[in-house]
Amino acid sequence: MQQTTIDRIEPVADGVVSVVLRGSAGALAPWEPGAHIDLNLPNWLTRQYSLCGDPADRERYRVAVRYDPLSRGGSEYIHRFLRQGRTLDVSLPRNHFPLLPAPGYLFVAGGIGITPLLPMLRAATDAGVPASLVYVGQSLASMPFVDELRSRFADRVRLVATRSDGRPDLAALASTLDPAALVYCCGPAPMLDAAEAAFPADRLHVERFRPVARSFPASTPFEAVCARSERTVPVGADESLLNALNHAGLRVPSGCREGVCGSCELTVLDGEPDHRDDIGAPEDRIYPCVSRAASDRLVLDL
Amino acid sequence: MTHARTRPRPLSLDEVRARLGEPEGTATDKIIDHIDDQFRRFIAHSPFLTMATSDAAGRADCTPRGDYPGFVKVLDAHTLAIPDRPGNRIADSFRNLAENDGIGLLFLIPGMREVLRVNGRGYPTDEPDVLARMQTEGRTPELAIVVEVEQAYGHCGRAVIRSRLWDPASQALADEMPTAGEMFTAQLGLDIPPETLDNALEDGYRKLY
Numbered sequence: 001m002q003q004t005t006i007d008r009i010e011p012v013a014d015g016v017v018s019v020v021l022r023g024s025a026g027a028l029a030p031w032e033p034g035a036h037i038d039l040n041l042p043n044w045l046t047r048q049y050s051l052c053g054d055p056a057d058r059e060r061y062r063v064a065v066r067y068d069p070l071s072r073g074g075s076e077y078i079h080r081f082l083r084q085g086r087t088l089d090v091s092l093p094r095n096h097f098p099l100l101p102a103p104g105y106l107f108v109a110g111g112i113g114i115t116p117l118l119p120m121l122r123a124a125t126d127a128g129v130p131a132s133l134v135y136v137g138q139s140l141a142s143m144p145f146v147d148e149l150r151s152r153f154a155d156r157v158r159l160v161a162t163r164s165d166g167r168p169d170l171a172a173l174a175s176t177l178d179p180a181a182l183v184y185c186c187g188p189a190p191m192l193d194a195a196e197a198a199f200p201a202d203r204l205h206v207e208r209f210r211p212v213a214r215s216f217p218a219s220t221p222f223e224a225v226c227a228r229s230e231r232t233v234p235v236g237a238d239e240s241l242l243n244a245l246n247h248a249g250l251r252v253p254s255g256c257r258e259g260v261c262g263s264c265e266l267t268v269l270d271g272e273p274d275h276r277d278d279i280g281a282p283e284d285r286i287y288p289c290v291s292r293a294a295s296d297r298l299v300l301d302l
Numbered sequence: 303m304t305h306a307r308t309r310p311r312p313l314s315l316d317e318v319r320a321r322l323g324e325p326e327g328t329a330t331d332k333i334i335d336h337i338d339d340q341f342r343r344f345i346a347h348s349p350f351l352t353m354a355t356s357d358a359a360g361r362a363d364c365t366p367r368g369d370y371p372g373f374v375k376v377l378d379a380h381t382l383a384i385p386d387r388p389g390n391r392i393a394d395s396f397r398n399l400a401e402n403d404g405i406g407l408l409f410l411i412p413g414m415r416e417v418l419r420v421n422g423r424g425y426p427t428d429e430p431d432v433l434a435r436m437q438t439e440g441r442t443p444e445l446a447i448v449v450e451v452e453q454a455y456g457h458c459g460r461a462v463i464r465s466r467l468w469d470p471a472s473q474a475l476a477d478e479m480p481t482a483g484e485m486f487t488a489q490l491g492l493d494i495p496p497e498t499l500d501n502a503l504e505d506g507y508r509k510l511y
Contacts, residue, residue, distance in 0.1 A: 042347070044370045081347075243439065
């Protein structure tokens with residue numbers, strides 16, 4: 001956990017504010033493009049936002065937040081009630097969406113999905129690697145950082161306002177793509193689905209705000225053996241592993257509870273996890289908000 | 303069992319008025335008919351409220367509601383929504399609202415002396431866009447109570463100040479109380495150890511959603 005002070009909150013597009021946080025005790029933890037942090041809001045909610053500032057600036061973090069009319073209390077709080085000068089605890093940066101080395105990049109952003117891709121474009125450009133951005137939104141007024149992108153990256157950026165221009169032809173983009181280039185895409189689900197249809201899976205990296213709608217086999221009960229605390233917790237078919245652990249008094253921090261943020265990560269010591277997250281859990285890890293066990297027992301380092 | 307009843311002398315409203323005098327102008331002027339930005343901020347920081355309803359015959363009932371701050375959603379300047387979390391399923395409030403839609407709310411913010419009172423008309427809903435905003439710990443409530451606001455006003459802090467409600471030292475009062483298990487086993491004449499009931503309650507409290 002790191003303590004920060006809110007340096008500035010300002011609108012950067014229709015329905016989007018940027019929040020600049022300054023480390024209360026000097027330098028903040030370093031991060032790389034694609035990373036996100038948890039904001040612990042005064043209303044007890046924890047929300048994840050991609051870092052979209054400059055990784056070289058160790059004094060400040062910047063995030064951008066779109067107002068969601070169906071807000072459960074995160075974006076609404078940030079837009080309406082968060083005030084400059086207030087202190088805010090934030091997590092260490094985590095990165096499930098790292099920029100892998102490649103001879104070229106295509107970035108495809110939809111709306112607020114620009115946030116993790118902006119530092120990626122900057123890093124690629126600074127490293128002299130050919131990179132371009134296709135940035136899609138309903139209208140230019142609703143798209144954050146348009147001016148910044150235009151002035152810094154000029155013709156590397158193509159802006160597509162769907163209300164006037166329609167949707168971009170991702171298949172056409174794929175056909176002209178350097179065969180060794182990697183594609184990074186972040187945006188709303190329909191755009192990610194279109195990207196998955198257009199680009200080869202081994203070269204496409206996506207980050208989702210909300211989980212993919214998928215169906216899983218009926219959940220079955222299992223036992224979570226917590227090795228460090230020497231407790232065995234039964235997990236019913238109708239409850240998540242995370243809730244079962246929390247209800248048993250074993251507190252596991254959590255964020256999205258949808259398998260996209262990674263805040264509830266646990267280490268698996270034995271047993272066979274049934275991964276249902278959208279992050280891509282490493283071999284020995286599990287996200288208990290959505291994932292379960294394929295074996296009768298799952299031994300956790302907890 | 304019969305209990306001796308005391309019935310102190312009742313007064314008419316005129317008699318009460320004669321003793322209290324007329325309200326000061328500011329006391330009634332501060333009542334507004336909607337949720338403005340100040341009250342919206344109040345509700346966004348309130349984790350607890352009491353909700354009063356009554357049935358067609360005027361039989362009254364008051365119930366607590368609590369959750370994370372801002373659990374009551376301000377849908378617009380005239381409309382609130384309160385999630386219905388798992389409880390005892392007695393549904394007193396819903397039964398009352400079906401007969402009489404008058405509803406009175408009192409919002410509290412820990413540490414804040416002034417309280418917010420909101421009165422209006424209430425009804426149940428299962429509107430998905432409203433319930434979606436109330437999802438907590440992966441659970442979405444089945445129902446919510448919509449409140450159409452008629453009156454909203456800040457109430458002065460005297461009651462909270464006199465009661466030392468937010469003074470941490472006041473929590474010593476709870477030490478003078480029996481446990482809930484002791485209380486209920488005594489009241490209901492249950493032939494089980496009070497700890498059994500306390501443990502069962504504690505288990506239930508771990509699952510809040």
